[in-house]
Amino acid sequence: MFKNYLKTAWRNLINTKFYSALNIVGLTIGLAVGMLILIWVQEELSYDQFHAKGDNIYKVNASIGTGASKQVWGGVPGPVAAFALKEVPGVVSAVRVVTSYDYSVFRYKDKLLKEDFGKASYVDNAFFTMFDFKLLKGNIKTPFPNDQSIVITESTAKRYFGNEDPIGKTLTGDSKDPYTVSGVLADFPANSSIGGDILFSINVKKKQYTGKDFWKSMDQDWGNYYTTTFLQIRPDASTKAIADKLTDIHMKNQPGIKPTDGVFQLQALKDIHLYNPDGTSAGIQIVKIFSIVAVLILLIACINYINLSTARSMLRSKEVSVRKIIGAERSQLFMQFIIETVLCFSIAMVLAFTLIYAVMPVYNSISGKQMHFDLFNSNVWQVIALTIIATLVASSIYPAMLLSSFKPISALKGKVAGAGNATFRKILVVCQFAFSVGLIIGTLIINKQLQYIHSIQLGYDKEHVFALPMRAMQDHYEAIKAELLSHTEIKGVSTGNTSVIIGNGSTGDTDWDGKAPDVSLLISPFDMDKDFIGMFKLKFAAGTGFTGTKSDSAHYILNETAIKLAGIKDPIGKRFKLHNLNGTIIGVVKDFHFASLKQTIEPAVFSYRPSSWQMFVKTTGKDAPAAIKLVEKYWKQYNANFPYEYSFLDDAYNEMYRSEQHTSTLFNMFAGIAVFISCLGLFGLATYTAQIKVKEIGIRKVLGASVTNITTMLSRDFLVLVLLAIIIASPIAWYAMNEWLMDYAYRAEIHWWLIAVAGGVAVVVAFATISFQAVKAALANPVKSLRSE
């Protein structure tokens, strides 16, 4: 029986090559793209899920301020971990991870390699027991036998030592500090939020506190929110109680701190990839959007299949009748048609797998991920099974029910209930195009927002500025600056601890004249020389800039937001204290965007430092190569042991929006594919309609209808459906995209014409698809079509 079903199914497929091809191409693309998106979604959802104790691991966040000035910070002060272990019931283990910026190059023998910033961290020993990162070599209990020990990842070991055993070998940081490799860690999984290449003991960081500064030690420094702190808690412990207890401890240990200044919160490890510390979306929204897109694309492919199969069911009615007359039961026929769908799907699935394999490298580069389509991976099979079963069920049942329900006698005579009644198919076409139009609108809005981001007045000029660490040049900054400025290729030179593009952390360690007792301010500090403000063309709202005189060391410049949030009236001349340094406010700069446009502008304070670790050089587009060469001369003179490095601020700026760029590119592709698959279906339906109306067209032509008349007649019905789809999809897409835009503090306006463009695209594409068939049918010789009846 099964063999017979399969045989019939196969021969049917072969006999109707055109429709089979449409069906299989549509399904293949739909399945492939659906699975590609779901693989992406699965990858995103898999972040940080692989730790055995993961359910009980939390990151401590700090919520600072109240009301409009409330900020939730992902870093907390150093003592939190120590106190949590000592004084908070329910805490089993605590780990601090602090990014190290101490070294940028390491040397092994004559091999000098650059390490990217942010790839090295100081960690507590418990790092190796709390998390499931695999220590391949070394002792898990004493990963750092002394403070000069480091643990490196497998691939880092390979880079420096090749196939030699790395244990006991020495890596010298920035040509001065030797570290001995005491452990080798398996590379961090791609889906881990915690990563890096080199791990130092947290003691190295602790030793950087000399006891002479305001904060005596790391475990006493309650003022700087810079450690990423993870707590493993007992399964029955309350996260709220632990967070509250930590807040209490903070109040007790830092004089003058009140609950309104800040409270601690716990965030589940499993959430840190997709949610920001304040609970807003850090990606979960895109995950949701993409899941919906995957479902829509799969639905579009299913609808194609259903529409083509049911439209053509009339041609199958004779076969169904005969089978019924000679003894087939409905269930047997039902099975037969299910098997036909299964066959079609199997072919499409194999093709889809091939397609996925083929496009995976491109897909990875577009999405900025390292995903693998591995048929031996159970996760991949989850996606495959889910996709295939859902789409198979969705597309097989209705056609099978319809076909097996034919009454044999009427079907033999060509009277088929359901197949003639095309309302259901029309509804499906409307759905299909509604999805497509929705995706087009989504694409246009995402692109519009990205354009907007690029066109927004940032409040500063970053054009043709490159940055480099000064290292030894720092001691000769003024001389180098003077010499560089004598070249026409160089338009400006300045120094600062951070660029204007992105701030460098925040501190709550502030005080000012007239500070209300319940107000606290988390502020981003910028250190700079006197030319920084001018070179980046920051504008003053009041006061003046630094002059480069000695008195500037007691001067502060704040941005408008800081003044507003601090509630300072007539700020010029008022006292402001940052850390332990009292000073006077001499200027107020207009607000500028020193973070992603997803965030609103936050408070900033400028301090005068005539020489900072970083140098900024402004040139022109034309002179850039010459300027880079000029700076290189000094680099070689002072930093001979280090490879020359520099980066343009424009690149850093674009990097901030890389994930949006990826999203936008993917969205463009998905929308295009959705429209394409919808058109395949429409093309099939138009072909079919032209076929069954061949006699009507013949008669109309004999009676004098023109080609235009016929084309209009055939296209009109479909275009009405597409218009209906536009009407349905527009408000929904509009609403959904508005929700997406809510993520951004600065949003592009959605104009009505975006919807019109999306609708126009759909109509034009649909019309082109239909008219091809319609014109062909209209041009056919009526004598031929009438005779064939």
Added chain:
Amino acid sequence: MIKISNLEKFYRTEEVETIALNKLSMEVATGEFVAIMGPSGCGKSTLLNILGMLDDPDAGSYVFNEIEVAHFNERKRADLRKHNIGFVFQSFNLIDELTVFENVELPLIYTGVAASERVKRVEEVLDKMQIMHRRNHYPQQLSGGQQQRVAIARAVVNKPKLILADEPTGNLDSSNGNDVMELLTDLNEQGTTIIMVTHSEHDARYSHRIIRLLDGQTVMENIMV
């Protein structure tokens, strides 16, 4: 074998009601060969469909092998049909995607006959219909006469007690038509009851009895000698 009494069937459109069968009664005994004749629209095909349990009557009684089937549901009718009745159509109604062998095999598949038994029985009947050499051809590769042989082979492969033939020679030339009538006569002689709808007086002469219908009623019966 068959006893129908006061059988009625109406066809309704929005405005018109057509009576296809008007209180029709008739009997067919086991082993008979009956021809049903009459002008177009007299209800011949409707009668045949009801006899073949493809359609149900609006009123009246239909007793098949001493079972009242007039009010059987579709499933019961299908079950009774597939074990007892074979069909032969004017337009052959073979399935284009299946070969001669597979077309004939189909009824056996639906009645759950084992594969080895199926091969034996299909070969047997193809042999008898002298179409064995065409077993692997598709219907569209055969002449009309050959197609009708295949259709008859398919109708008899399940060894039905009754064969219903709807103008079996209507699409054939006279030579092929005669061959088909000979085949049916042979089957009848071997014990199969045959009811045949036809327009052809020539074909009707092969039967034992002609029932003539007009406007859904029996108007005359001729016993052939």
